Amino acid sequence: MDYYLKQSIKDKESNVLVVGCGNSLLSEKMHKGLQLAKDKLVSIDFEEKVIKHMKNRAVEGIDYQVMDALHMTFENGTYNYAVDKGTLDALCADRSPESTSKVIQYFNEIVRVLKPNGGVYICISLLQDFVLDALVSFFNKGFGNNHSADNTFDFRI
Numbered sequence: 001m002d003y004y005l006k007q008s009i010k011d012k013e014s015n016v017l018v019v020g021c022g023n024s025l026l027s028e029k030m031h032k033g034l035q036l037a038k039d040k041l042v043s044i045d046f047e048e049k050v051i052k053h054m055k056n057r058a059v060e061g062i063d064y065q066v067m068d069a070l071h072m073t074f075e076n077g078t079y080n081y082a083v084d085k086g087t088l089d090a091l092c093a094d095r096s097p098e099s100t101s102k103v104i105q106y107f108n109e110i111v112r113v114l115k116p117n118g119g120v121y122i123c124i125s126l127l128q129d130f131v132l133d134a135l136v137s138f139f140n141k142g143f144g145n146n147h148s149a150d151n152t153f154d155f156r157i
């Protein structure tokens with residue numbers, strides 16, 4: 001994973017969003033390993049306790065914020081990369097209509113905050129069959145994708 005992230009995110013001036021960061025050290029490792037410029041890495045989670053804990057670790061240069069990934073407050077086109085490790089897996093529990101609409105809302109938010117035609121969503125997932133189907137359905141087939149008319153999607157697994 002470290003190797004893949006280093007190969008993918010080469011520009012130290014990139015704006016990077018870690019979605020559903022939890023109490024994982026991923027953001028810290030990315031900030032150090034990718035040598036991102038100051039304040040270029042923002043990490044969000046909707047659990048206040050988790051964000052408080054991460055803020056207390058006081059790593060300079062990472063902006064931890066309490067935010068629901070389904071209703072993000074960032075401007076359109078803010079980020080070059082959105083990194084998700086296990087968050088889609090948490091949101092996409094099964095093939096139920098509830099999970100499906102949550103995931104579509106999530107993906108639309110991810111695409112909205114990414115730079116159009118060039119922003120990259122990196123999703124690290126256990127890739128259960130219904131998670132893979134959700135990804136293909138939205139990014140490859142365009143189902144529920146509100147941005148497919150004004151954006152091109154380079155979808156790779």
Ligand SMILES: C[S@@+](CC[C@H](N)C(=O)[O-])C[C@H]1O[C@@H](n2cnc3c(N)ncnc32)[C@H](O)[C@@H]1O
Pocket residue numbers: 019020021022023024026044045046047050067068069070084085086087089090091
């Ligand atoms: C499986 S954990 C992964 C945590 C971390 N990324 C890691 O690699 O260990 C999923 C995380 O997503 C967060 N999460 C789930 N739904 C969310 C939402 N709607 N908005 C923000 N965070 C969410 C949870 O609070 C949890 O921290």
